[in-house]
Amino acid sequence: LRAEGAEVIVHGADWNAANELAQELVQKEGRGFVHPFEGPLMWTGHASLVEEIKQQWAEAQPGGQPPGCVVLSVGGGGLLCGVLEGLEKVGWGNIPVITTETHGAASFAAAHKEGSLVTLPAITTIATSLGARCVSQTALDRAKAHPGTVHTYTTTDQICCKALVQFLNDHRILVEPACAVALSTVYER
Helix, strand or coil: CHHHCCCCCCCCCCHHHHHHHHHHHHHHHCCCCCCCCCCHHHHHHHHHHHHHHHHHHHHHCCCCCCCCCEEEECCCCHHHHHHHHHHHHCCCCCCCEEEEEEHHHCHHHHHHHHCCCCCCCCCCCCCHHHCCCCCCHHHHHHHHCCCCCEEEEEECHHHHHHHHHHHHHHHCCCCCHHHHHHHHHHHCC
C-alpha cells in the first residue's frame, strides 16, 4: 500500500482500537473510510464468490447435487453476510454454513449462542485478522434469519496451526491462521 502512495498507520492491539483511531481521523481530518465488514457493497462482493462457486460446481458436476456445506472463517462478519446473501441468490439458501473461529477471537460464536452481541474483553489468538472483539449486528441478524442453517465451530490456536502446516505439506500453499481455522474443520474430522 505504501508503494502505491497510501499512508499506512498500524495502531492498537486489535481491529477495534484501529477502528477507533480511523473514526477519529474521519471526524477530525475528513478522511475517507471503507468499513472492512459492514455495508451492502462489501457483502455483494462476497456474494459474488458464491456465484462463481456455483458456476464452477456445475461445470465439475453437471446435474449434480449442491455442496453439502460451506465452511468459512468469521472475523467481523462481512464474509458471512455475503456468503449468506450469495447462497440465497443462487438458490442454495438451505445449505448449512459452518462458521469457524479460534477460541481467542470467537465473538460470532458467543453472539450466536447468546442471541445478542457479545464483546470479547480482548483478542487472544494467533489468528489476529479474525480480531473483531464484537461481530457486526448484521452478521448476527442474518444468521438468525437462517435458523438451523448457520453452525459455529471454534478451536484452539494449536489445532489451527496444525491445519496450517498440514495444508502447507499437502498443497505447498501457506495460508494465514484465519484461513487455517476453516481448514481445521476438515483436518480434524
